[in-house]
Amino acid sequence: MKKTTLTCAALLLSATAYAADPGVSDTEIKIGDVNIMTGPAAFVGKGFSIGTKIAAGEINAAGGINGRKIVVITEDDGYVPARSFQALTKLLEVDKIFALNGTSGTANVLAMMPLITENNLPTIVTQAPAALVYTPVRPSVFTFGASYEDAFYAQLKYIHDNLAAKDAVYGIIRQDDDFGKEVEAGFDRAVKEFGVTAPVRVRFKKGTNNFSAEMAQMKQAGVTVLANGGIFAGAANILSEARKLDMNIQSAGVWSEGIPASAALSAPAGYNFLVGDYVSLVGPANDKFKLLAKKYASDEEIAAISRYTYVSYIGLKTMAEAMRLCGKDLTRACTIEKLKGLKNFDTGGLSAPVSFDNPKQLSGTSVGVYQYDAKERTFKALADFKQY
């Protein structure tokens, strides 16, 4: 009798624990994605959602996670932090998601952070791997990606070791925000370590598109190695101004310039600029991924594949692996535990292997260096993934 009672109590407790975690049924697991689906930066969210779709398609075609299919629910935040907060509230309260894979920009993920921690929501941040996301460490938040500091340091090191003249003059142009500060940190580290001249540091406001005065300053200082902290049209305009001034420069850029559409904006300036990234932009892994994409994405979506597609794919595959390790009794606590213990999870060469078994719960910090061929409009790999 006692044994039966204990068994019943244990069953009830386990049922309670099971019921306590929303988003999991016998047949499906709901994963949330808050992303930029409208507005000028919509191509980021769209590229991201394609990766999620491919990962979910691949996982579901292979039988799901211990028999449960993955269902991804995307909410648009338009890159507005207040809307990210509302979007996650909807995903948690209306859609009852189990975990979160898409987290939009840095300010957006920070605006969602109180909800993430309150709900102990397993979250993988792959889009905005800023230090503010993993400092302090939140138990349910795992960050995948290198810092802008490392990405710029890696590129400047490559330029210093392989491309620049001995008397090269370094200059930086960056946004006056947290992102810009990280870019400058990488620049500072490089300049200090290489012992080179760096007479110009220019800051500009987010959204600035005319850089004629700033680049004239660079030209006057004789800059030959440029840390270009502009993004999208901004980065292209900076290079375009440099071309107008007939500057002979080696340029290091932000990883968003690795997106084909973004790189195409910079192409007319004719500079073969560098990009540092924590996901692969070209190579056999990317070719293999595109073959896989043909099974689960439309031609239009395949044409829109970008680095954000790779990061979301890696994020969801990593989350799926942790959920798979939990077996049938899937809970948020178990998923977080398995993510914490994850070591060397293979991403098929799209990035360095994923390991969250470190105090910061941070992975993907190795950076590869790529160069854009402005004539051919293609990237080539210069340096393999490496920890800087």
Add this chain to the structure above:
Amino acid sequence: MRTGHFKESPSQLIALSDSKVVWGWVGGLLCLMLAMPYLVGVYGLTLVVSALIAVIGAVALNMLTGQTGLISLGQAGFLAVGAYANAILLTDYAWPVWLTLPAAGLTSAAISILVGVPSLRLKGLYLAITTLAFSFIINHVILYAEALTHGPNGVFVKGARMFGFDVQKGLPLYYLALALTVATVLAGLNLSRTRIGRAWLAIRDHDIAARVMGIDLVRYKLLAFAISSFFVGIAGALMSLQIRFVNVDVFALILSIEALAIIILGGLGSVAGAVLGAVFLSFLPEGLRLFFALVADPNSTFYTNYVYEIRGIAYGAVIVFALRFKPEGLIGIWRDARKYWSNWPLAY
């Protein structure tokens, strides 16, 4: 049936409304608002709180733009000042929230005086550009005064407790937002019937004529800025309590544009219009989402591929059509409906 308005005593003159029916409706609405947390879920309540914050901001902007005729594109800046004042005083200085809220409003009001000074000589688009520049200055100060504002890193807002309740979420936040909204709406309605409110209307209609009538333009224009910004600051403080995080990206310029859209769509110069506009625009995206979820075929690849574009176009189209066919705004529709109801069955 009522045939006219006859005021027989001073108390009737100063009453907000002499109609028992109106008070009945207001009472009913208040009861509904008090019961709201039990009628909608957590997500619904989040949307309602956001709408209440928008109502405070819209009523405040209506004082400045709708009633005084001073166009402002600096609302995002005033909102940021209020939000940051609340966040910093709560988090870094551990002030109680019942002090940080008025302090947020007062800080915003004090700073608005600086912006108000150029308004004494500027009007229309010139003033709009000046207030827009103010927003940029505020962003700049937030980014560079790191010792005070934490710079680009932003501030996580915590420790807001009132009467033992955490007023950053759930019911306590809702009732706090509701109380402040009711107070703001009452202030807006009462101010419009005082000497200050009438002076604002006179300035809006013709500032030179107003000055000839003895209205001190300096005083009343600055008052419009200060009072309006006080309430915008409170809205910012509430926003910081709800989101629990503030940084410069939260207060993008689009907020100023949306605030103007709200009062124009609601009906410029009317407190009720500002309320209607704020509620309408706050719930429009959710309404469209529900509408498309009902009518669209979930298996249609066209819909799934372009769902966000379709909703975005529908959002813009609703606003354009509303303004094209009802330029007096939502309050105009409400007045027409009321008139139709009062005169029925006679011809409208």
